[in-house]
Amino acid sequence: MLDPVSRVRRFNRAVTSAVGALDTSFLGRGRPLGAARVLNAIGHGRSDVAEIRDYLGLDSGLMSRLLRSLEDEGLIETTAHEDDARRRVAKLTRAGRREFAAYEALSNAQAEGFLDRHSQAEALLAAMDLIASALTRDRISLDEMDPRSAEARYCLGEYYAELGRRFKQGFDVTLSRDPDAADMRRPRGTFIVAMSDTLPIGCVGLKGTDHGYAEIKRLWVAPAARGLGLGRRLMHATETAARELGIKLLRLDTNSALPEAGQLYRRTGWSEIPRFNDDPYPDLFFEKRL
Amino acid sequence: MLDPVSRVRRFNRAVTSAVGALDTSFLGRGRPLGAARVLNAIGHGRSDVAEIRDYLGLDSGLMSRLLRSLEDEGLIETTAHEDDARRRVAKLTRAGRREFAAYEALSNAQAEGFLDRHSQAEALLAAMDLIASALTRDRISLDEMDPRSAEARYCLGEYYAELGRRFKQGFDVTLSRDPDAADMRRPRGTFIVAMSDTLPIGCVGLKGTDHGYAEIKRLWVAPAARGLGLGRRLMHATETAARELGIKLLRLDTNSALPEAGQLYRRTGWSEIPRFNDDPYPDLFFEKRL
């Protein structure tokens, strides 16, 4: 009853019935689940028919019929793709937006109901994040983004908060050499966010300089996503981007209060070098030749 | 993207696709899911046809046909219930047990595969326990059990381990007044285990004495099940059992290093009294008149 496998299977059972309950509440809107799923995919911004079909794993014949039934209900309109008239693009009509909102309300109510009934919602959410990240590890995408985007700023906020907790003296970003956003955009550098579904769960910045090297900054992995090898993936993607940009030498600084970071750098071909800047926080410095 | 509801919904999506993958692997055995589910319910010890139907939420006509198809495959046998010939009882044949074992192997392999791919399996399991307990809170049953049963001994082991962590001086059960199992069995007392699915997640003992009162001992709630009001439910069930046994006065001892316990007792009608035993661990004593 207590071995790991039984615990996973208990979790599976619990979750299967919860998922089934949500499906049942969706059926309450008088539409088969297949059609509801397509409507929701469109509502969530997937407009390209091929993309929806791929996302939901549907046969093209079935997909076609589901679209037709939503069209007959007056919930969607389809038009030819503007660049390629073979492809179709679906979008919600006014009635479709209303219906989509009703599904959203059902989903939200289910989620809220679940949270409301628990006195330790934060612990529950952390557990959910952890499991969701683990289950979707193969679908984590690394996307280059503007360092000023909402996703990037969220990651940076979490990163600073974590440094504040882990550094004995705390962390005040205004005392650190905060990189200029322009230095972390192409062509000088880049900024990469790891996205799991719609949630940012990690980031890294490549900051161009005028000193013959670029710096890696702001490597962060959300607590819920640790143990998935994401730090390594982010570093690898940054090095690839640096090569594309013609960068030959990378440097970075870190702090010995973050031992897992130092370990990652040592294991992936970085060598320790003397201090190369006067930032007050780091006490360890590395470089890697590409 | 970061509000609690979105996080729950992200979890739902992640889990839905994982559950779907397990269903697909079940289909690999060449039997529709409905029949597979009935076979598995029987394999897991549900023999009464009405009980299976209720558990799986099936229509009686559909249930009957699914049973017939499993019978035609030679996997189950049905007989009349011995007390009521209207009811039927299903059990696995030898071939049925083999087939059930194959499904079990698929489930186990899926669970193992999931755990193997993660470097922090223990954190993942703790998160799964937490969520499973939260999702099944309405299905937590309180069962009177022998204090020597495997379930009870598991709970007690966890309870002692937790005291060891939380008491500054540690906890050695041999130094404490370990109640005799016979005192926690009817008619002198009882022992109640809270079961969530097949996992024991809490316990409490009612220990009969010859001093005109009974004692409540070993109240424990698994970390993953805290915040669900289970402590209160266990206490309530014990008081009910005590009344049935004709007990008029209850006492208990606890330690101020367990503040949530003291709080629970104060909030549920217990009053603090002077020390009434010489156990070295407790420093707080309560009683309640029934």
Next chain:
DNA sequence: CACGATATCTGACTAAAGTCAGATATATGC
């Protein structure tokens, strides 16, 4: 502009799940 590739649609099908109205056998209370 011909040709093969691609995206979608249509028709014709099957399998699975679920519904519903009786039929049958047995149990329970008066």
Next chain:
DNA sequence: GCATATATCTGACTTTAGTCAGATATCGTG
């Protein structure tokens, strides 16, 4: 013993999901 309730079964149905083989329109390339 009889009326009523209960558990299961059977037959006749519908809906949903999914499959597959073309048909049709459009695209990209030489």
